[in-house]
Amino acid sequence: MIFFSLFLAANAVSVPVYAADEPSGQEEDKDVPSQPAPSATAGEPGPGPESKDGLVQQSVVATSEDKYIIAIGFFNNTFQASGFDIQVNYRPNMHPWMYGFRFRTGTDVYKDSYTGATLTETTETVIGPVAYYRLEPGDQVTVYVGVSLLYWAQEEVAPGTGERSTDAIIAPFFGGGYMGRFSKHGFFNAGVFVNPFTRVKTHTSVGTTVSSGDLDLQLQLGLSF
Numbered sequence: 001m002i003f004f005s006l007f008l009a010a011n012a013v014s015v016p017v018y019a020a021d022e023p024s025g026q027e028e029d030k031d032v033p034s035q036p037a038p039s040a041t042a043g044e045p046g047p048g049p050e051s052k053d054g055l056v057q058q059s060v061v062a063t064s065e066d067k068y069i070i071a072i073g074f075f076n077n078t079f080q081a082s083g084f085d086i087q088v089n090y091r092p093n094m095h096p097w098m099y100g101f102r103f104r105t106g107t108d109v110y111k112d113s114y115t116g117a118t119l120t121e122t123t124e125t126v127i128g129p130v131a132y133y134r135l136e137p138g139d140q141v142t143v144y145v146g147v148s149l150l151y152w153a154q155e156e157v158a159p160g161t162g163e164r165s166t167d168a169i170i171a172p173f174f175g176g177g178y179m180g181r182f183s184k185h186g187f188f189n190a191g192v193f194v195n196p197f198t199r200v201k202t203h204t205s206v207g208t209t210v211s212s213g214d215l216d217l218q219l220q221l222g223l224s225f
């Protein structure tokens with residue numbers, strides 16, 4: 001009996017079990033319905049590079065806008081009887097260059113120290129384009145260098161005699177300064193432009209006025225849009 005049992009065990013035939021006989025994990029996955037990808041809720045960015053690009057684009061649009069600036073200067077005319085100093089600027093979005101057009105005029109009155117009568121009235125007019133290169137982009141407060149091409153005219157009038165004398169030149173001016181934005185729409189500029197080789201001269205029988213190496217002082221406050 002024992003011998004017969006050992007003989008059957010030694011000659012037993014093993015029956016292989018194939019993978020096809022068992023449930024496939026892949027087939028189970030196919031039967032499971034796919035879950036939709038989570039979508040962004042209102043006010044929240046969705047996942048992926050597209051949403052990231054969208055955020056970057058929104059940030060650029062919020063900070064990258066063309067700027068139009070109107071500035072009024074008040075230093076050049078502080079010691080003059082009358083005058084006006086205004087400048088309009090334009091800066092492309094996120095561009096280091098800013099371009100402007102400048103107009104400044106002022107009149108100096110010279111009187112007789114004894115009688116108080118007006119001897120001469122000398123009017124200086126400066127007009128022309130100006131360009132600034134900002135060392136920092138955007139609306140940040142920054143140092144700049146600049147150049148302008150100005151028409152500089154001087155007129156001297158003697159009211160007592162009716163004489164009138166004029167002189168004018170066109171010359172480049174070079175300089176630099178400090179500018180930037182404050183609060184939401186405020187703008188300031190403090191700069192000096194100079195050309196030491198400029199010279200204008202006017203003459204009447206009452207007096208002579210010679211101006212050389214003119215300084216274009218730009219001390220301005222304005223609005224930025």
